[in-house]
Amino acid sequence: MQIIGAETILLSMPFEAGGTPPWSFGGKPTNAFDVLLVRIEVEGGLVGWGEAFSRGRDAALKQVIDTRLLPPLIGKDASQIAKIKHDLEFQLHNFGRIGPIGYGISAIDIALWDLAGKAVRTPLHKLLGGAFAPEIEAYASLMRYGNERDVRAATARAIERGYRYIKLHEIEVAEIRAAVEEAGSHAKVMLDTNCPWSVAEALAKSRALAELGLYWLEEPVWPPENYRGLAEVRAQGLHRIASGENAGSLHDFMAMIDAGAIDIAQPDVAKTGGLTEVLKIGALCEAHGIEFIPHCALFGPGQVATIHLNSAHRTLPLLERLFCDFEVEIYGEATIPAGGRVRVPDAPGLGLEPDPEVIRRFRI
Ligand SMILES: [Mg+2]
Structure with a gap:
């Protein structure tokens, strides 16, 4: 379960919601939602997918994940979900406990759980x-x-x-x-x-x-x-x-x-x-x-x-x-x-x- 690759993929998905656009969400006008994916690949070819909360085509958030969170994953054992999460949180805690770092760690954690299920051919639930x-x-x-x-x-x-x-x-x-x-x-x-x-x-x-x-x-x-x-x-x-x-x-x-x-x-x-x-x-x-x-x-x-x-x-x-x-x-x-x-x-x-x-x- 050694991690050999990790990348982010940012999507911007236009939507319809009736009434008069742009719609407001959280008080901010919008007519598209981001889906910020984290894709983690392990030796043998299994791939896990995670998602970070993202809004407004958030290239800065993507950059934080790409440069600070994904590089340390390479070579790690993907089955060590709690340890990977803890190590990232501990090493980066002075950059904020909620926000880009936390959203990126969340996405990695989800991808590792996806891999954990795939590795034993068992659904997450x-x-x-x-x-x-x-x-x-x-x-x-x-x-x-x-x-x-x-x-x-x-x-x-x-x-x-x-x-x-x-x-x-x-x-x-x-x-x-x-x-x-x-x-x-x-x-x-x-x-x-x-x-x-x-x-x-x-x-x-x-x-x-x-x-x-x-x-x-x-x-x-x-x-x-x-x-x-x-x-x-x-x-x-x-x-x-x-x-x-x-x-x-x-x-x-x-x-x-x-x-x-x-x-x-x-x-x-x-x-x-x-x-x-x-x-x-x-x-x-x-x-x-x-x-x-x-x-x-x-x-x-x-x-x-x-x-x-x-x-x-x-x-x-x-x-x-x-x-x-x-x-x-x-x-x-x-x-x-x-x-x-x-x-x-x-x-x-x-x-x-x-x-x-x-x-x-x-x-x-
Ligand atoms: Mg709410």
Whole structure:
């Protein structure tokens, strides 16, 4: 299992999401999503695939991975997943515990787990203890439309496609109310605001939204690591609070839980240290009675890893699926929810291989 090659491949995939483009995601306009792949090859020809969280054709992030993270892998034993992750983290910890270094390490970790499964011809979910179900339920994570007409139409479309849970990224009460009305009894609605407000603003907004019966309220406070502020909003008792996509490690989640900041933890396999770290966070949540629903705004190996991870968790967490359509996806139809559900792949490792033709077309 000696590593003989490692490279990154950056794709920019244009999408459609209805309404008026460009759509906003996390408050930033966009009409294409990156898929930043890490490909690791071992002696004998086996190849593992990972994914780093990336946005905006992030050539700088690619460069960090290419120059600082991949060269030390050559010659290492790919089966030493935890050691490789720890050594990279320890050697580079003064360059940030969340951000490019962490995203790159996450991608490497996912690729090594893919290789581990392929080496023993076993699907990833079996390495994680086995799937609790052959398919998992997804929620539609809508773009931010910023007007009532488009958010209503997107909500109706998601329900038509069989989703029973819909997450909004709106920040104004009128749009949020419109979507909740449109969903009616057909779907539960949660709200992700992407950290826009001071604690005082979040407290006021949270009160204004109280009557809408949101399934959860996500990241209402700036900055994301203001766990004490988040705990103040949670202490109002009006909403279940979700957070964690901007946290870097197990210890960040420990601090969040200690502060009483969250009901729902949302680590991301392509940001928060890969499967290795997110599995630890899952165990921490179980011990503390915190719900574990990984963040997943991904369309490559990170998404597939999350499908395996969720399937092997006793509570079968909902899979986040960004509600947008691509002309083609890198796994064809395999990761596109049908009736709001996705099948857990059953081939070795991640169980799906990126389509070389899609890579060729969208590589930048
Ligand atoms: Mg979010």
